Amino acid sequence: xxxxxxxxxxxxxxxxxxxxxxIYHAEKIAEQYQKLKEAFSQQDVVIxxxxxxxxxxxxxxxxxxxxxxxxxxxxxxxxxxxxxGFPPEKVLYTSNGIAxxxxxxxxxxxxHINIDSLSNLEKFGKKxxxxxxxxxxxxxNILAGGNLKISTGHDKSKFGIPVDQLQMVLNCVDENNxxxxxxxxxxxxxxxxxxxxxKGIEKLFEIIPHFNELEFIDLGGGFKVPYKEGDTETDINxxxxxxxxxxxSHPNPGxxxxxxxxxPGKFLVSSAxxxxxxxxxxxxSGSTIFAGVNSGFNHLIRPMFYDSYHLxxxxxxxxGPEKAYTVVGNICETDTFATDRKINEIKEGDYLVFxxxxxxxxxxxxxxxxxxxxxxxxxxxxxxxxxxxxxxxEDLLRNQVEV
Ligand code: LLP
Numbered sequence: 001x002x003x004x005x006x007x008x009x010x011x012x013x014x015x016x017x018x019x020x021x022x023i024y025h026a027e028k029i030a031e032q033y034q035k036l037k038e039a040f041s042q043q044d045v046v047i048x049x050x051x052x053x054x055x056x057x058x059x060x061x062x063x064x065x066x067x068x069x070x071x072x073x074x075x076x077x078x079x080x081x082x083x084x085g086f087p088p089e090k091v092l093y094t095s096n097g098i099a100x101x102x103x104x105x106x107x108x109x110x111x112h113i114n115i116d117s118l119s120n121l122e123k124f125g126k127k128x129x130x131x132x133x134x135x136x137x138x139x140x141n142i143l144a145g146g147n148l149k150i151s152t153g154h155d156k157s158k159f160g161i162p163v164d165q166l167q168m169v170l171n172c173v174d175e176n177n178x179x180x181x182x183x184x185x186x187x188x189x190x191x192x193x194x195x196x197x198x199k200g201i202e203k204l205f206e207i208i209p210h211f212n213e214l215e216f217i218d219l220g221g222g223f224k225v226p227y228k229e230g231d232t233e234t235d236i237n238x239x240x241x242x243x244x245x246x247x248x249s250h251p252n253p254g255x256x257x258x259x260x261x262x263x264p265g266k267f268l269v270s271s272a273x274x275x276x277x278x279x280x281x282x283x284x285s286g287s288t289i290f291a292g293v294n295s296g297f298n299h300l301i302r303p304m305f306y307d308s309y310h311l312x313x314x315x316x317x318x319x320g321p322e323k324a325y326t327v328v329g330n331i332c333e334t335d336t337f338a339t340d341r342k343i344n345e346i347k348e349g350d351y352l353v354f355x356x357x358x359x360x361x362x363x364x365x366x367x368x369x370x371x372x373x374x375x376x377x378x379x380x381x382x383x384x385x386x387x388x389x390x391x392x393x394e395d396l397l398r399n400q401v402e403v
Pocket of ligand 1: 188
């Protein structure tokens with residue numbers, strides 16, 4: 001039975017902690033992690049949670065406790081992961097476009113590093129030579145992902161070193177006696193077709209023979225999760241089978257076995273998260289009714305930024321007759337969460353819950369319009385715990401220098 005929080009539990013938490021509030025269900029994260037572990041149990045696969053999806057330290061601690069490693073996309077994420085108790089060998093920093101000083105800092109912290117530019121690779125080689133193993137982030141020139149904004153592996157993308165520059169990479173590795181431990185690719189987010197990963201593996205097969213100290217290949221994250229009825233999740237069991245088959249038909253028989261790394265973000269935390277808001281105002285207009293909630297794109301930007309769909313339910317009146325509502329926020333800009341969406345009849349003061357809010361929800365929130373960031377609550381063993389306080393007015397003034 002899949003783990004979920006009931007509408008009564010969500011209502012009780014909203015009553016206790018106020019709204020808007022992000023709620024994370026720990027056991028659901030564990031369930032998603034177990035799915036991956038079981039699917040890949042026959043293979044040497046390591047899962048690094050892409051923590052850019054959700055970095056709350058209590059969540060990081062929980063994810064550490066279930067055995068996952070962690071993938072970071074900034075030095076501060078690295079520091080948060082270490083702060084949460086991950087040992088450096090379980091921390092990966094997949095960098096993109098960063099200053100060399102940040103790579104040095106990561107090296108000093110002893111974590112794994114994937115370098116994504118020729119210039120940083122060269123600087124790293126000049127300074128550290130063979131003494132510190134690194135991975136190389138390559139751009140495989142594969143178009144994949146739910147939409148262009150979240151596609152990262154195509155031939156116009158800024159991410160990684162283009163595979164067609166392999167010769168330059170090899171020259172740099174040779175000249176600087178670099179210790180290349182891994183090759184990394186990440187093609188995008190919300191990848192449904194498992195063949196995208198197979199394509200990536202096949203690209204890497206052409207490159208792997210050039211590196212004789214390789215220990216892993218890192219296939220990134222991007223597994224799709226269902227957001228609405230009829231949506232499907234990436235078939236992880238099929239993926240595991242196809243990855244196994246791909247390696248079984250490796251063009252270089254007798255190759256050294258390599259560990260496979262994945263970096264899922266959404267897959268682990270998206271469905272574990274709920275965002276509960278309260279309806280401030282109802283406004284009738286022509287054929288629709290606006291339901292204005294006490295939130296906006298300052299708290300959940302995905303619908304406006306990516307046209308993402310989030311299922312919305314009225315947990316205060318779940319049996320009421322359905323009507324069409326346009327759910328909007330209170331930000332002084334157009335911030336439409338859903339247009340003409342069928343929702344059980346809404347009264348002012350009702351709680352509306354947004355599902356799939358665990359990944360890139362709170363994490364992409366801001367203080368736009370000088371509004372405060374919501375509280376975060378984690379539910380574990382049936383117990384709801386505050387894991388981030390709601391901001392206060394003082395937080396808006398903190399760090400301002402008044403002259
Ligand atoms: N690894 C790398 C190198 C990445 O760039 C990303 C995501 C991941 C792993 C994890 O991808 P995931 O498994 O979460 O799809 N904010 C957007 C998603 C942007 C993803 C950026 N990189 C959204 O809300 O849809």
